[in-house]
Amino acid sequence: MIGRLLNSIRAIWDWLSLRTMPWRITSWEAFLMRLFFAWVVYDKTFPTLKEKFTGQPQPNGIAQWFDLTFFADPQIYQRLEMFGIGCLVAYVIGFLPVIALPYLAWFSIASKTLANSQGGISHSYQMVSLILLAQAIVAIWRFVGAARNRRNEESSGLWRTDNLHDRWAVFYSQIAIAACYVTAGITKLRNSDGAWLWNTPYLVKDLVKTTRQNFYAKLDPQYAGEVDYVEPILNHPMIARVLFAPGLLLELAAVLALLGRRWSLALGLGLIALHLGIKEVMHLNFLLFELCVLIFLVNPPYWLVQILTKIGLAPKPAE
Amino acid sequence: MVFILLVLTGLGLDEFYPFSEFPMYSDPDPGTTDFIYLGDADQISEDGKPAPIPMQTMIGIRPAKATKIFRTAQDEKAKILDIARDQLPDAALHAVALECLRYFRAREEHMQTADQLPSRLCLVRVEIDLVLGEGVSEVHTILASENPTGEETP
Numbered sequence: 001m002i003g004r005l006l007n008s009i010r011a012i013w014d015w016l017s018l019r020t021m022p023w024r025i026t027s028w029e030a031f032l033m034r035l036f037f038a039w040v041v042y043d044k045t046f047p048t049l050k051e052k053f054t055g056q057p058q059p060n061g062i063a064q065w066f067d068l069t070f071f072a073d074p075q076i077y078q079r080l081e082m083f084g085i086g087c088l089v090a091y092v093i094g095f096l097p098v099i100a101l102p103y104l105a106w107f108s109i110a111s112k113t114l115a116n117s118q119g120g121i122s123h124s125y126q127m128v129s130l131i132l133l134a135q136a137i138v139a140i141w142r143f144v145g146a147a148r149n150r151r152n153e154e155s156s157g158l159w160r161t162d163n164l165h166d167r168w169a170v171f172y173s174q175i176a177i178a179a180c181y182v183t184a185g186i187t188k189l190r191n192s193d194g195a196w197l198w199n200t201p202y203l204v205k206d207l208v209k210t211t212r213q214n215f216y217a218k219l220d221p222q223y224a225g226e227v228d229y230v231e232p233i234l235n236h237p238m239i240a241r242v243l244f245a246p247g248l249l250l251e252l253a254a255v256l257a258l259l260g261r262r263w264s265l266a267l268g269l270g271l272i273a274l275h276l277g278i279k280e281v282m283h284l285n286f287l288l289f290e291l292c293v294l295i296f297l298v299n300p301p302y303w304l305v306q307i308l309t310k311i312g313l314a315p316k317p318a319e
Numbered sequence: 320m321v322f323i324l325l326v327l328t329g330l331g332l333d334e335f336y337p338f339s340e341f342p343m344y345s346d347p348d349p350g351t352t353d354f355i356y357l358g359d360a361d362q363i364s365e366d367g368k369p370a371p372i373p374m375q376t377m378i379g380i381r382p383a384k385a386t387k388i389f390r391t392a393q394d395e396k397a398k399i400l401d402i403a404r405d406q407l408p409d410a411a412l413h414a415v416a417l418e419c420l421r422y423f424r425a426r427e428e429h430m431q432t433a434d435q436l437p438s439r440l441c442l443v444r445v446e447i448d449l450v451l452g453e454g455v456s457e458v459h460t461i462l463a464s465e466n467p468t469g470e471e472t473p
Contacts, residue, residue: 009323052429057422058391061336072429113336118380119422120387121334129337130325172321179325184341186330191345202347205447208455209354212445213382216356217375230455255322 022171268297
């Protein structure tokens with residue numbers, strides 16, 4: 001039964017011509033991706049001491065089995081963070097990925113799980129943690145493979161990233177990103193019994209809510225008065241349906257970003273445009289999602305080099 | 320296959336960090352929506368609204384997260400009473416609000432803002448409703464307040 005189901009899924013997959021192998025990437029591309037992503041992880045997701053939580057009243061994820069409140073201890077936290085910074089440096093230069101990536105994935109998941117165990121779930125960091133988890137799995141998988149075949153491989157394969165590792169790490173990162181968006185799209189259809197698009201005019205309540213929540217966060221007066229876009233949507237509900245439809249379609253179509261570089265660029269730019277639109281209308285910030293999409297789907301350095309090469313301003317980069 | 324596995328895991332596990340079904344704004348409906356904020360229980364304006372405090376700065380928790388914490392506590396209480404969240408009686412709702420107030424007050428220690436927070440906090444719920452073609456209403460209700468001796472009053 002399960003075998004038949006899996007065969008059917010594979011048949012649909014093949015029929016859609018979705019590749020199951022990563023495309024070729026150059027070592028400098030992979031290095032820049034690691035560099036930018038390491039900056040995102042450090043600057044945006046390393047938990048700050050100000051956010052420390054000394055309890056986990058509503059344990060979520062692994063906090064159901066483990067007490068993660070040790071993150072609140074400044075001394076322990078400092079040691080964990082210092083080791084994390086070391087792992088980030090190792091990750092960027094491609095050294096010891098089998099240690100650096102699992103640690104970074106654990107650090108990201110454990111610290112954010114604690115923050116999400118306070119009774120309210122935030123959805124800002126899941127994508128970063130999932131990407132780290134995906135890359136950690138690739139690192140372990142490559143290490144085990146290299147260890148088994150070490151007689152046939154260069155000894156550095158155990159300790160350093162190689163091009164095949166980079167390709168799989170980037171591909172799995174892209175899969176994690178696409179999965180987040182497709183899941184969000186399916187959830188919208190499931191939770192609204194398929195009526196999400198038709199009911200979008202009612203999102204003006206959430207528009208007012210997020211604006212007011214922004215006000216009560218820091219008492220910023222720009223969020224205290226009239227809320228933009230409410231009046232036109234109330235008077236012309238169809239505007240909301242037309243405006244929000246591309247967003248849902250983009251989420252559901254995010255899987256197409258796995259088809260190749262051009263698909264990845266197009267979907268990536270579309271998703272960033274979606275986030276910028278949401279930020280403008282609903283004052284909701286999805287900076288981490290945008291940065292992950294920018295790094296792993298849009299991949300500006302690659303396209304910049306392509307353009308410069310095309311107009312003769314840069315030599316063709318070595319593979 | 321990995322992609323399908325990730326999507327199914329997110330949908331199946333609901334919320335298990337880092338897996339999520341990303342339920343934000345997934346069910347826009349005609350009913351009311353609400354959120355909570357903290358105010359100064361000793362500074363109530365003529366229209367019944369307390370002077371708000373900047374929650375992110377003072378307790379390190381934004382109203383959106385505070386609302387989720389309040390909602391989770393409501394769900395816990397509703398589960399104990401074996402009723403739906405929106406059927407919680409006033410006394411139970413008040414108890415939940417007090418519990419959340421205590422949690423938010425305790426954050427002053429970690430944020431080192433005890434000297435900046437008002438001596439009496441109150442927890443306020445804002446209910447937002449709308450009628451298409453007419454307008455949006457925002458109703459503020461104080462759900463619970465602390466009293467000077469540390470005990471809370473409705």
